[in-house]
Amino acid sequence: MTRVCLIGNDDVNLQYELLSRETSREALATYDLRRPFENSLAVRTVSVGAAVTLLNDLQWYLTRFVDTALVQEPSISDEEWLSRSLATQLRNGDVEPRETDEFCKVYGLERVDRGEPNAAAERDGDGAEDTQDRADDSDAENGGDREADATLRLVEPLYVRRTDGELPAYDLREVEETLVVRLTESEYSP
Template identity: 65%
Template sequence: MTRVCLIGDPDCTLQYELLSRETSREALATYDLTRPFENSLAVRTVSIGAAVSLLNDLEWYLTRFVDEALVQEPSVSDDEWLSRPLARALRNGEIEPSETGEFCKVYGLERVSGPDTLATPDGDDAPHQDGQGDSNSAATSGPDDADSRPESDSASSDGDGSEAGVVSGTHRLVEPLFVRRTGGELPEYDLRDVDETLVVRLTESEYSP
């Protein structure tokens, strides 16, 4: 199945912003939500077409609350992600899977110490790790009622034993390094010491060495 992962803007709490608004909540209602990284939200879709369609449905929210929208398509790679423009080009047949690996950016994955508490099922807001509250949430109007609270939080465990509503011992994405794959190999990430890295494949127009 194709995965979609949204990385929230540092100035907001992504889960709260998406699940407190009726239109985005309904768009995500049929999916099991997970949080693979700090301030992120991920789902599994049936195909790359469905993944691109979901991102299109969430366009208004992506421009306001999302720093990165990533797609992971198993027919391309099991461990590398696609940028949204590259996923769209692949869905439209503008590029072949074998042609997607040349231009990339590599994020460092830095371990987060301590819990990152997000919106709770009853709509109350728990503290956010970086001190950012939801003061800008009510002030941001949208295509639906910004004060509407989720009836239920569909987020499930994010695979590391964390319960819904709390991220503990996860990672954040830091400092992307733009690289070009040569001879099938990517240059090593050297911007800082990190536990792991995450590779995002890009279109040529997104590549900025």
């Protein structure tokens, strides 16, 4: 299954914004919602094409509330994500799967105590609690390796280029884990 993950802007509660509006709520109604990162929303779709279509359906909301839209296609990588632009190029046949790994953005993943106050948590409502419950279930399904009282936050992306099959190490801050997002060449060097 192809995964889609939306990372909200810092100044909004993404779950609230998407689930409180009829059109986006209806677009997401058939999906099992997850929250793998702080202020995020993730779903599973049947293909890259379905993932890109969902993102296109949510475009109005993505423009206003989403910082980053990611797609993960298991036939390409079980661990690395694709940017929305790269997923679209892949779906359209403009790029071959083996040509997607050169340009990357690596995020640090930082553990955050769920009890830590933040602007997004203060505005929870209209289904956000239910979404968090399902996110907790997802953590358990994924091996339960995350602490029950912590969540992960994406921090400071590092733009890198894969050479000889290897990515440079993330060195912007001390983190235990990283998240790799494959990019188009134009996203890598705007």
